[in-house]
Amino acid sequence: MNTPSELRYAPSHEWLSDDGTVGISDFAQDQLGDVVYVELPEVGREVQAGETVAVVESVKTASDIYAPASGTITAVNEALAGSPELVNGDCYGEGWLFKLDVTAESGDLLDAASYEAANS
Amino acid sequence: MDNAAQTELRRTPLHAAHLRAGARMVPFGGWDMPVQYAGVKAEHQAVRQGAGVFDVSHMGEFRVTGPGAEAFLQYVTTNDVSKLRPGRAQYNWLPGEAGGLVDDIYIYRVAQEEFLLVVNAANIGKDWAHLQAQVGRYDAQLSDESDQWGLLAVQGPRAEQLLQPHADTDLSARKKNSFFQTQLFGLPVWLARTGYTGEDGFEVFVAAEQAEKMWEQLLGAGLTPAGLGARDTLRLEAGFPLYGHEFSESIHPLSSSYSWVVKDKEHLGRHHIAAPTPHKLIGLVLDKVPVREGYPVRLGGVQVGVVTSGSSSPTLGHPIAMALVDAEHAGAEEYEVEVRGKAHPARRSQLPFYKKA
Numbered sequence: 001m002n003t004p005s006e007l008r009y010a011p012s013h014e015w016l017s018d019d020g021t022v023g024i025s026d027f028a029q030d031q032l033g034d035v036v037y038v039e040l041p042e043v044g045r046e047v048q049a050g051e052t053v054a055v056v057e058s059v060k061t062a063s064d065i066y067a068p069a070s071g072t073i074t075a076v077n078e079a080l081a082g083s084p085e086l087v088n089g090d091c092y093g094e095g096w097l098f099k100l101d102v103t104a105e106s107g108d109l110l111d112a113a114s115y116e117a118a119n120s
Numbered sequence: 121m122d123n124a125a126q127t128e129l130r131r132t133p134l135h136a137a138h139l140r141a142g143a144r145m146v147p148f149g150g151w152d153m154p155v156q157y158a159g160v161k162a163e164h165q166a167v168r169q170g171a172g173v174f175d176v177s178h179m180g181e182f183r184v185t186g187p188g189a190e191a192f193l194q195y196v197t198t199n200d201v202s203k204l205r206p207g208r209a210q211y212n213w214l215p216g217e218a219g220g221l222v223d224d225i226y227i228y229r230v231a232q233e234e235f236l237l238v239v240n241a242a243n244i245g246k247d248w249a250h251l252q253a254q255v256g257r258y259d260a261q262l263s264d265e266s267d268q269w270g271l272l273a274v275q276g277p278r279a280e281q282l283l284q285p286h287a288d289t290d291l292s293a294r295k296k297n298s299f300f301q302t303q304l305f306g307l308p309v310w311l312a313r314t315g316y317t318g319e320d321g322f323e324v325f326v327a328a329e330q331a332e333k334m335w336e337q338l339l340g341a342g343l344t345p346a347g348l349g350a351r352d353t354l355r356l357e358a359g360f361p362l363y364g365h366e367f368s369e370s371i372h373p374l375s376s377s378y379s380w381v382v383k384d385k386e387h388l389g390r391h392h393i394a395a396p397t398p399h400k401l402i403g404l405v406l407d408k409v410p411v412r413e414g415y416p417v418r419l420g421g422v423q424v425g426v427v428t429s430g431s432s433s434p435t436l437g438h439p440i441a442m443a444l445v446d447a448e449h450a451g452a453e454e455y456e457v458e459v460r461g462k463a464h465p466a467r468r469s470q471l472p473f474y475k476k477a
Contacts, residue, residue, distance in 0.1 A: 033349070034161040036432035037410055037439075039460070055460065057410045059160045059432050060349050081408075 001116060002026040004092055009115035010068040011108055015092065020100040022068060023091055024056060027119050032058040035087040040076040040098055047073065049106035054097055056087060065097060068106055075099040132177035133270045133331040141345050149242030151178040153348055160349035164434040167317055167354055171276030172346035173338045176323070177331060180244035180266040182237040182251065188259030189233050196254050197227070198373075198393065200383040204229045209297045209314050213373060213381050214239075214247060219392035220369035222250050224361070228299045228312060236310075236325075238271070240363045254388070270331025274343060275321035275354075277476070282341050283322060287311075291322075305337040316351065318358030319476055353431050356440060359403065359472030365413060365428045366442055372397040375444055377471060400450035401428070403469035406439040409459050411466070416458040417443045424449040427457060433473060440473045441466070 003026065007015040013028035029035065037057040047053050047067040054065035076098045080086060086095035110118065129152035138145065143154035154175065156163060166172045184193060193201040199212040206229050214222040223243045228236040239247045244266055255262045274283060280291045288303035291311075299312045310325040326334045339345060352362070361367050361376050374382065374397045382393055402425075404417070410432045417425035425445030433440045441457070456463040 033156060033159055034434075037408055039409070057432070059353060059410075059434065060155070062410070062412060 001030075001119070002092070003112040003116050005112040007092070008068070008109040008111060010066060010106060011110065011118065012066045014065060014068045016068040016100075016102075016105075016109065020069075020071065020074070020102050021096050022065075022098050022100060023096040024065065024087065025115070026091055027115075028063075029088050029091045029095070032056060032061075032063060032088075034059050035084045038077075038080040038084045038087065038097065040080065041073045043073050043076060045073045047071065047100070049104065056097075057084075067100065068109060069100055069102040070104040070106075071100040071102040073098055074101050130178070132175055133328045134175045134177060134335050137332050137335050138175065138345075141339070143345070143347060146348070148348055149178065149240070151241055153178060154345070156347040156349045157345045160347070160353060161434045163344060163346035163350035164353050166344035167276045167319060167346055167350060168435055169277070171274060171278040171282050171321070171343050172350070173335070173343040174273040174275065174346050174351055175271075175335070176273050177270045177328070178241035179271055180237075180239040180241065180247065180264070181269045181271070181325075182239065182248065183230075183263045183265055184235045184237065184255075184260055185263075186233055186258075186260040189235055192255055192258035192260040193227065193235060193237075194385065194387070195258075196251060196388055197225075198382040198387055199227075200385060201227060201229075201235075206231050207299055209299045209312050211381060214250065215373065215387060215389035215393060216250075216369050217389050218369075219389060219395075220371060221363070221367045221373050222369065223247050224363055224367055226312075226314060228310075230299075236265075243363065268328055270326045270328045270334065272324040272326065272331070272334060272338065273315055273317075273321065274324060274338065275315045275317040275319045275346075277320060278342075279319070279321040282343060286337070286341060296320075305334065307334055307337075309334070316358075316360055317354040318360070318472060318474055319354075352429075353434055356429050356431055356442065357433050357435055357472065357474035359442070361401065361442070362429060366401055366444070371444065372399060375399045376401040396447070398447055399425070399444040400447050401442055401444055401471075402450055403471040403473060404430075404441045404443055404455060404457065404466040405436075405469045405473070406441070406457065406464060406466050408439070409457075409464050410439040411441045411457045411459060411464070417445055417466070418456045418458060418463060419445075419449050419452055421456075424455075435474050440469070442471070
């Protein structure tokens, strides 16, 4: 399991970087299997921490993605429309999902070590 | 993970072999089964382009023997069992007394007075009770051999080529739906040239205690282990209905295009099947958004049906689905499927979505 230490993680498997970028963890993409479609939120939408904001669909199932913090959606990863498999191949890089202008973080974000411990 | 719930799941003779092969296990029909090893897409493609092997030991096997075996099966199924010669296999249905299907099954005729039935894993207990309730009026015996057999499905265009060097019989001479006894890797087996993927292939009936040895030999011969995930995308591309999705006790069996399984003969529940079907099973294709079981199908904003199975097709590269729609609305070319509150255009497609070259 690849869990970069500079990120924080929601128990529901989203990661949040200091600049407000959100994606899903390596553990989550591996559990999901082949990602075939990603439904992203609209830019400008205000979201609350814990709210469903996106859906990642693998061959077998659709999985809700929750906001790891409250704020406004400032960007979405347009590349995923044509290449949803980026989520599998580079979940911490080119496979990011959306960016948030964070106003308040969820209180249950974990550091890398705690997230790994919770999912091992 | 709830350990108590896990321990109640049944295990096939290949359980340890799956864990060794790196399988992700999931509950399926009361069994702990591999959903994938390397990944659904890779396993799917291995079966379309090479050959894969599935553990289908969770399925049930019933043997029916005796002078009245044929008459019994003729009454409890819809297809014509009298046309089935020894050494041949037949797809068939177990109709319910009150309509719908108890199960869809395969019947293998071993000898004039001996048949092997393969039934869906989740239906073993229900099928057994149903058949037991009917068999008494016939000079026939029914035995449940589900625990005695390991069943492995070898599927794909290279299936014959990969098995032939290890088989004791000329496989090229064995046509589709043949069923015969031979040796594979020196182990006694029954082989059936049948399958559920839309590809050529064989189903290997092996004694449960030799199933693991057979599995390891098959992997060694170049077969890719494939899980339930790939099995489902393969059967969906091939347009094969799945019990619990396209068939059930509450779905009229002739909703699908399988009317050929019902022959003009006396059988259980005949008057129900003769009634007009209120729904029709259709194929749908979408551009991008995968649709899943239970999603509403609409025509001009009005719901006319529901998705029964849906996934992204690894072979075709776009989403495909089967849906039951009201019979009077089954002729349209364009529908909409509601996904998370939004309507997405879906085009009607011929079934199967995929046919081997």
